[in-house]
Amino acid sequence: EAQVTQNPRYLITVTGKKLTVTCSQNMNHEYMSWYRQDPGLGLRQIYYSMNVEVTDKGDVPEGYKVSRKEKRNFPLILESPSPNQTSLYFCASSGAENTEAFFGQGTRLTVV
């Protein structure tokens, strides 16, 4: 089954404690992205990757890092989380032009 898998689904952490949210896709897609969803703001892109070792900033990259060492994986790293990063995070992947974007189930992060 084609899918994008995020882990964990829920995470509560404390300010400053480094964390990683993993994302993996099994569709051999070139493109992967991270979004955060906040009430009233919709989804905003954090980072995206067009292929292995190729990443770029989205609209709200501050406080986040990503890496793309393998085609299937695109982890999101918060080196020093802060309460304003409390949000619902989605990973997405898509293939070549004219294919849909597949989304993971989301990771609800709370930073206290």
Add this chain to the structure above:
Amino acid sequence: AQSVTQPDIHITVSEGASLELRCNYSYGATPYLFWYVQSPGQGLQLLLKYFSGDTLVQGIKGFEAEFKRSQSSFNLRKPSVHWSDAAEYFCAVGAIGYSTLTFGKGTMLLVSP
């Protein structure tokens, strides 16, 4: 820069009535347009997409959308709403490869008995 506007934050529709959710976009070239639905606690599911060709696009769950270039709009419609359609709906515009998919802020659909 591309942008998407969904003018309605909330819409309430009676079950069995017709539905239209509005979406206006700003994009410098021919856009790729999408509608996604998000049920409570769930991820995003693609309802339909427009790339080129016929401007009336059919999607899943009985939804359709019409691309109107002159109005920069991509409104979502359904002839008869079911209670299970209650969810949040997002319009999005994309560039080649979807690396820059931009979402609207969403419209919450409530369905009354």
